Amino acid sequence: MRIFKPATALFALTFLTGCFSDGDVVPVNLDYAKTNYGYINSGDFKAGSFFLWDKGEHRMVHLSDVPGFEAPPNPRDKTVQVADYTSGASFGVGGQKAAIKAKADAMMSARSAFEISYPNSVVFDNTITRVTRYLGNDIRDGGGLLDEWGFRTAVNDPEQFYVLVRKVTYGDGIRLLVDGETEVNGGFSVIIKGADVNVRVQGKGLNAIQGTDTEVAFDVYVMRPFWKQTGAAQTPSFAVDHFVKIDGLPDLFRSTSRRDG
Secondary structure, three states: OEEEOOOOOEEEEEOOOOOOOOOOOEEEEEOOOOOEEEEEEOOOOOOOOOEEEOOOOOEEEEEOOOOOOOOOOOOOOOOOOEEEEEOOOEEEEEEEEEEEHHHHHHHHHEEEEEEEOEEEEEOOEEEEEEEHHHHHHHHHHOOOOOHOHHHHOOOOOOOOEEEEEEEEEEEEEEEEEEEEEEEEOOEEEEOOOOOOEEOOOOOOOOOHHHEEEEEEEEEEEEEEEEEEEEEEEEEEEEOOOOOOOOOOOHHHHHOOOOOOO
C-alpha cells in the first residue's frame, strides 16, 4: 500500500558567527535535491509526468501524466542502495548565500547521502514514441491536448522546452544518512570566512516518501518540440536536447504545483 504525505526535507544550519546570533537556524530545502539516482521525488511525480519549461522566464508547469509508463515488477534483489547527494539544495541565507552554499554543498556531498530501501531503477525507452502516440490519439479524437500543452507557442519559442520523467527509482522508502549513520540530530563543522560554523542536520519529511515500490527518485529528458513533415501533413513531435543546462531544475520542481493534495 502506498502512503504519501507532501512534506519538505530540511537540513538546518546553525551559524555561530558574527553574522548570526547564537542559535540562529537557517533552513536548507532538500525537496528535489539531485542525487546520482536522480531528483528526490518530493512531489509524487511518476514515470511519464510531463512539464512545460519556459527557460527564459524561469517557470515550469506540470501538464499531464502520459500513460504507458507502467513499472515492471520489482525483483527486490537489493535490500538497500545509497544515493549520493550531488546538488540542488535551496539555502535560505540571504546575502550570505554564495559562500555558505558552496561550503555546505561540498560538505553535504562529502558527508551526507540517502539510503533507498529495496531499490529498483527503471529506465523507460521509446519515450518520444509514447508521448507522440498519446498526443496524436488525442488529436484524432478531437481532444485539446495540443492547446493545453501550448505546443504551437512552444514550437516557435527557442526558450520553451518540455520535460519528461523517463527514469524512476522505485523503493519502499528513503532515509537521510550523515557520516554513514541514519540521521537523528547529526552535525558537522564548516569553516566559512575563518569562522567555525556548526551544521546541525535535522532530516524531516523523507519518511513521507514511503510505501511498497513507491517512486523515490526520478530523472528526466528535456525535449524541444517541432513539426514533423509526414507527406503533405505536419504532425507534432519532440527531439531530446542532451546539452541544455539543467542545474536550475530543482528550484523549478519546487515551484511547480502538484495537483495531488
